[in-house]
Amino acid sequence: MMRVTITGTGTPIMVPGRAGPGVVVQIDGGTVFQFDVGRGTTLRLTEAGVKLPDITAVFVTHHHSDHLVGLSDLAMSHWLEQQPEQSDALRLVAPDGPAADIAERVLEPWQPEMTLRAAHTGRSANARIEVTRFEATEAITPVFASGEVTVSAIQVRHEPVIPAVAYRIDTPAGSVAISGDTAVCPNLERIATGASVLVQEAFHRSAIPDGLLSDPEAIAEYHSELSDIGEMADRAGVGTLMLTHLIPPPQGPEDKVGFVNEIKRAGYHGPVVVADDLDTIGIALHER
Numbered sequence: 142m143m144r145v146t147i148t149g150t151g152t153p154i155m156v157p158g159r160a161g162p163g164v165v166v167q168i169d170g171g172t173v174f175q176f177d178v179g180r181g182t183t184l185r186l187t188e189a190g191v192k193l194p195d196i197t198a199v200f201v202t203h204h205h206s207d208h209l210v211g212l213s214d215l216a217m218s219h220w221l222e223q224q225p226e227q228s229d230a231l232r233l234v235a236p237d238g239p240a241a242d243i244a245e246r247v248l249e250p251w252q253p254e255m256t257l258r259a260a261h262t263g264r265s266a267n268a269r270i271e272v273t274r275f276e277a278t279e280a281i282t283p284v285f286a287s288g289e290v291t292v293s294a295i296q297v298r299h300e301p302v303i304p305a306v307a308y309r310i311d312t313p314a315g316s317v318a319i320s321g322d323t324a325v326c327p328n329l330e331r332i333a334t335g336a337s338v339l340v341q342e343a344f345h346r347s348a349i350p351d352g353l354l355s356d357p358e359a360i361a362e363y364h365s366e367l368s369d370i371g372e373m374a375d376r377a378g379v380g381t382l383m384l385t386h387l388i389p390p391p392q393g394p395e396d397k398v399g400f401v402n403e404i405k406r407a408g409y410h411g412p413v414v415v416a417d418d419l420d421t422i423g424i425a426l427h428e429r
């Protein structure tokens with residue numbers, strides 16, 4: 142059994158009830174992968190029932206702040222939830238570049254505070270983030286392996302943000318692809334092909350209210366439009382489409398239907414979830 146839960150469906154724009162971008166994938170046998178760490182991720186993980194010390198690794202798609210700003214909170218909470226005699230580092234995997242640099246430095250300003258807290262609570266070391274870098278390329282590349290589970294990455298199109306990657310988790314129970322932030326592009330389609338679930342960022346251009354975005358065209362260029370998502374998901378044979386990073390955020394069921402209709406019009410007729418925070422999908426072995 143594998144469980145995919147959205148820890149945040151938001152964007153840089155503040156919206157009540159929508160935490161910053163993130164997805165947690167829990168796999169039978171104790172593997173817990175968190176993808177991106179936006180605002181509120183740590184709280185959402187706890188609400189989803191995840192014990193922070195159980196996190197196997199954190200994966201970052203790119204260095205936009207909405208995907209990373211929750212990292213210091215997660216790292217320090219991961220540390221404080223461990224027994225005092227334990228002080229395992231939080232493992233983090235990121236494309237070589239600014240996201241990895243930020244992850245290596247994000248705890249620096251907190252060292253005096255952590256030293257004080259460690260001494261006061263009998264902890265053997267301060268919180269640490271152990272960063273593994275990989276080179277983002279145009280080929281699907283394995284970046285992490287644990288038993289029968291493999292995580293791969295590929296470069297996607299989110300210029301001027303370089304590098305930006307999509308991920309794919311392959312397990313005996315099935316596969317999950319995670320778009321990160323990107324325009325729909327051939328590399329995204331390749332890594333999403335045959336996935337049981339595609340967690341996909343979504344830009345609903347025709348629903349953008351006047352004044353929400355200063356330059357909708359510029360946003361459209363580096364995000365995924367619904368018509369492009371629908372065409373791609375159909376070609377790629379995606380099992381279930383889970384839309385997140387929702388621009389604009391749906392205000393209610395009617396707005397969600399608007400997202401789904403445009404996906405269907407573009408040719409994808411599988412199940413579509415226009416996600417709220419903590420929406421979850423389970424993938425059983427027999428669904429492979």
Ligand SMILES: [Zn+2]
Pocket residue numbers: 152153162205207208322386
């Ligand atoms: Zn974003």
Ligand SMILES: [Zn+2]
Pocket residue numbers: 203205299302322
């Ligand atoms: Zn971004």
